[in-house]
Amino acid sequence: MPVMPAAASREKIAHPQVDSLDLATIMRTVGDPVRLEIVRLLADRGEHLCGELSAALEIPASTGSYHLKLLREAGVTRVRPEGTQRLISLRAEDLEQRFPGLVGVLTTG
Numbered sequence: 001m002p003v004m005p006a007a008a009s010r011e012k013i014a015h016p017q018v019d020s021l022d023l024a025t026i027m028r029t030v031g032d033p034v035r036l037e038i039v040r041l042l043a044d045r046g047e048h049l050c051g052e053l054s055a056a057l058e059i060p061a062s063t064g065s066y067h068l069k070l071l072r073e074a075g076v077t078r079v080r081p082e083g084t085q086r087l088i089s090l091r092a093e094d095l096e097q098r099f100p101g102l103v104g105v106l107t108t109g
Helices: 006-011 023-030 033-044 050-057 061-074 092-098 102-107
Strands: 077-082 085-090
Touching (some): 023 061, 033 050, 033 085, 050 061, 061 077, 092 102
Antiparallel strands (some): 077 085
16 A cells, blocks of 8 residues: 555545435434534534634543544534634534434534
């Protein structure tokens, strides 16, 4: 397997394709109260910095990054690099396309 230089690997952030989103994986991932709260914070459909979300939840940045990684890998969120920052958003349209009604269930608190 070829090794990518560190700079190149930071440019491309992997996200699951819509047709590969798995409901059981998503539900297990958002079953954690911190991750469910992150989804609810992202329900405004805007982009948020990792630090903003960690501060809102009053958790360390490293803990926030861990939870955001799991949400991204499950296909719940999208991460867009912007310089040295990472902007996180809810993949609401993709989730609705694959599982109609799921976003409403997850974001109603």
